[in-house]
Amino acid sequence: DIEQIKELIREVPDGFYVISGDDITALPTVIEGGIGVISVLGQGMPSEMSKMIRYGLNGEYDKAYQLHNALSPGMGLIFEEGNPAGIKAIFESLGISTASVRLPLVEASPELKSKIAAFVQSFAIPI
Numbered sequence: 001d002i003e004q005i006k007e008l009i010r011e012v013p014d015g016f017y018v019i020s021g022d023d024i025t026a027l028p029t030v031i032e033g034g035i036g037v038i039s040v041l042g043q044g045m046p047s048e049m050s051k052m053i054r055y056g057l058n059g060e061y062d063k064a065y066q067l068h069n070a071l072s073p074g075m076g077l078i079f080e081e082g083n084p085a086g087i088k089a090i091f092e093s094l095g096i097s098t099a100s101v102r103l104p105l106v107e108a109s110p111e112l113k114s115k116i117a118a119f120v121q122s123f124a125i126p127i
Contacts, residue, residue: 005020023075040083077115086116
């Protein structure tokens with residue numbers, strides 16, 4: 001809830017920093033005065049997430065939102081079947097690791113892996 005985030009940022013004491021804990025609210029949080037994000041997608045796409053946050057912190061909102069809009073499908077995909085299945089599928093798509101997880105968790109479905117692989121492969125925007 002961005003309204004709750006805005007209120008929190010207005011009310012925090014000096015020296016207290018607000019960090020988003022959700023990829024989809026990371027950019028709005030930074031634009032409203034937060035300082036960053038603890039990111040799941042950033043584990044698989046650190047350069048892109050870092051760049052988006054830097055653009056937001058530097059007031060380059062057009063670039064920040066362009067990147068946010070490009071990343072947001074991935075932000076949804078990684079949680080489509082629960083965490084950590086989605087991010088593990090990104091790791092597999094990038095050749096970093098396998099998508100396997102330990103029980104009682106389950107690996108992403110072949111359908112989700114396919115969608116995630118397409119997202120990762122198509123993610124090439126000139127920013």
